[in-house]
Amino acid sequence: xxxxxxxxxxxxxxxxxxxxxxxxxxxxxxxxxxxxxxxxxxxxxxxxxxxxxxxxxxxxxxxxxxxxxxxxxxxxxxxxxxxxxxxxxxxxxxxxxxxxxxxxxxxxxxxxxxxxxxxxxxxxxxxx
Numbered sequence: 658x659x660x661x662x663x664x665x666x667x668x669x670x671x672x673x674x675x676x677x678x679x680x681x682x683x684x685x686x687x688x689x690x691x692x693x694x695x696x697x698x699x700x701x702x703x704x705x706x707x708x709x710x711x712x713x714x715x716x717x718x719x720x721x722x723x724x725x726x727x728x729x730x731x732x733x734x735x736x737x738x739x740x741x742x743x744x745x746x747x748x749x750x751x752x753x754x755x756x757x758x759x760x761x762x763x764x765x766x767x768x769x770x771x772x773x774x775x776x777x778x779x780x781x782x783x784x785x
Contacts, residue, residue, distance in 0.1 A: 693747055695773065696724045697740070699757025699780070707754075723747060729758050737765035750774045757781060 694715070696707035704724035711722035725743045727736050740762055744751075753776040755763040760781025767773060 692719075693721045693723060693749065693751040695740075695744065695747075695751055695753045696722060697727065697753060697755040697759030697762055698724075699759055700729050702756075706756075711754075720752075723751075727759075727762060733758070733761045733765045736762045737768075740766050741769075741771060744772050747772065752776060754779070755781065 696711045698704060698706045704726040707724050711724060715722045725740065727739050751772055753763050753773045755776065756779045760778035763776050
């Protein structure tokens with residue numbers, strides 16, 4: 658039996674999980690009502706942390722990416738209100754991809770009906 662280094666195995670699993678996480682995003686991109694996707698960053702990051710990934714996915718799945726920088730120091734309810742204000746500038750329904758703290762913000766935002774009709778979280782604190 659061939660031994661595979663643990664780090665290599667973990668990287669492979671991470672790639673697989675990331676690919677599986679974006680399947681709903683592909684479905685959202687095929688829905689004509691959802692041709693805009695919002696990318697939310699995590700703690701100690703800004704909108705540029707999603708730049709390469711969002712552009713690559715937008716090219717592959719044919720949607721318009723939107724990246725917002727949200728101050729992560731206030732409570733997530735304040736961050737969600739900021740997001741709601743930012744989303745008023747965008748047309749129609751959209752999907753969202755959120756990492757870490759961004760997952761908390763999008764879930765808080767979704768407590769009230771809004772423009773986001775699908776979302777994917779990556780490394781979100783699901784019990785946080």
